Amino acid sequence: MISFEPTAEQRDLQRLAHEFAERELRPVAAEWDEREAYPPDLLAKAAQAGLTAYAIPAEYGGGGVDAVTSALIAEELSWGCAGLASTLQATMFPVRPLLRFGTKAQRARYLPLLARGEGTLAAIAFTEPHAGSDVGAISAEAKRDGDEYVLTGEKVYITNGGIADVTVVFAKTGDELAAFLVERGDPGVAAGRVERKLGLRASQTGSVLLDSARVPADRRLGDEGQGFEVALDFFQASRPQVAAGAVGVARAAFEYATAYAREREAFGRPILSRQGVGFKLADMAMLVEAARLLVWRAASAVDAGDDAGLLGSYAKAFAADAAMRITTDAVQVLGGAGIMRDHPVEKWMRDAKVFQVVEGTSEIQRHIVATYLRGGHGDRQGRG
Numbered sequence: 001m002i003s004f005e006p007t008a009e010q011r012d013l014q015r016l017a018h019e020f021a022e023r024e025l026r027p028v029a030a031e032w033d034e035r036e037a038y039p040p041d042l043l044a045k046a047a048q049a050g051l052t053a054y055a056i057p058a059e060y061g062g063g064g065v066d067a068v069t070s071a072l073i074a075e076e077l078s079w080g081c082a083g084l085a086s087t088l089q090a091t092m093f094p095v096r097p098l099l100r101f102g103t104k105a106q107r108a109r110y111l112p113l114l115a116r117g118e119g120t121l122a123a124i125a126f127t128e129p130h131a132g133s134d135v136g137a138i139s140a141e142a143k144r145d146g147d148e149y150v151l152t153g154e155k156v157y158i159t160n161g162g163i164a165d166v167t168v169v170f171a172k173t174g175d176e177l178a179a180f181l182v183e184r185g186d187p188g189v190a191a192g193r194v195e196r197k198l199g200l201r202a203s204q205t206g207s208v209l210l211d212s213a214r215v216p217a218d219r220r221l222g223d224e225g226q227g228f229e230v231a232l233d234f235f236q237a238s239r240p241q242v243a244a245g246a247v248g249v250a251r252a253a254f255e256y257a258t259a260y261a262r263e264r265e266a267f268g269r270p271i272l273s274r275q276g277v278g279f280k281l282a283d284m285a286m287l288v289e290a291a292r293l294l295v296w297r298a299a300s301a302v303d304a305g306d307d308a309g310l311l312g313s314y315a316k317a318f319a320a321d322a323a324m325r326i327t328t329d330a331v332q333v334l335g336g337a338g339i340m341r342d343h344p345v346e347k348w349m350r351d352a353k354v355f356q357v358v359e360g361t362s363e364i365q366r367h368i369v370a371t372y373l374r375g376g377h378g379d380r381q382g383r384g
């Protein structure tokens, strides 16, 4: 038997996340999108609601929920505002690398800190000016110097970049990749430029500058040469969550466009009664449902400890592309009103575009799928 029904506990958390999104995110989304910032009390409010640390195991003070439940929460938060949700979710980025590759001491130091949600922000940094899709092209260097590493390089387009208290940074130790837990106050670490963006504007995207930054050797995450493994393990777990965010944006736009089409009249009838509009909404409904099922399937593979690479790429590409199509069509269904900032659909369309780029572009997801089809494993290919 295959169950498509969330458990009672999952429904409770889904409801909690939805109510939080409805109360704390949706009403302020347009304002913070415009300001290109996030409300200073966002983290505290989310922490109070139990929505910052849900994926951290209970022994470290978190909610200890699995990937499927996390995806249910991610969809709701993004339904509220994908930009604000992304600030919260990036703070969960170091959790999986810490659990899978961290030492006991590293887990004991960082996980309770992230679980408390007292304003602690986190990030993960792969991207560089000349290394985006191609993670293997990372050129930041980490040189061992006694019981420290000296890190040099520039990380760009990092969610929470420059404001995160702890960032998982990927750098080369010779020919191989390694991951490091870099703290904001480490000597030689500085915040670089803050980007101005098309979408997800309520989430800060910035550079992290590493100018001979000194990081204690015991903050290396995993072994030297294990960085690629850390990265790929991270992507396998994170892609279903990012895809769930895309479903949240898509659903928001679908619901809004449907409600509008029921009310709006043209030529004496609600526009929903016109086949040209009804078919658009029917396609949106099917795409939302299909994308969500792929998310659940990929997240289930993560929970089962299976190779979730292929399913994660299916989910990520499908959900992001669906969100782009749905939000674009939602703008169309609203006509002129869709273009205006009085309605949220233009923002959702801008937000959806970002999902086709972050965490591996839609092309890279297809590249990974094609690699699997060739009988290989997507894992050695770029962000795959």
Ligand SMILES: Cc1cc2nc3c(=O)[nH]c(=O)nc-3n(C[C@H](O)[C@H](O)[C@H](O)COP(=O)(O)OP(=O)(O)OC[C@H]3O[C@@H](n4cnc5c(N)ncnc54)[C@H](O)[C@@H]3O)c2cc1C
Pocket (backbone or CB within 6 Å): 090, 123, 124, 125, 126, 127, 131, 132, 133, 134, 156, 157, 158, 159, 160, 197, 200, 205, 354, 357, 358, 359, 360, 361, 362, 363, 364, 367, 383
């Ligand atoms: C809002 C936002 C937040 C982000 N947050 C983070 C973060 O927290 N941490 C982080 O490390 N990075 C982050 N990124 C960076 C993001 O992951 C990269 O932008 C993304 O992986 C693409 O890399 P790139 O921008 O260098 O594009 P490129 O790699 O230069 O790609 C340019 C184009 O070429 C295409 N392309 C490249 N290679 C291939 C190929 N083999 N086959 C077909 N097409 C190809 C791409 O699909 C794309 O269309 C963020 C980006 C954004 C926009």
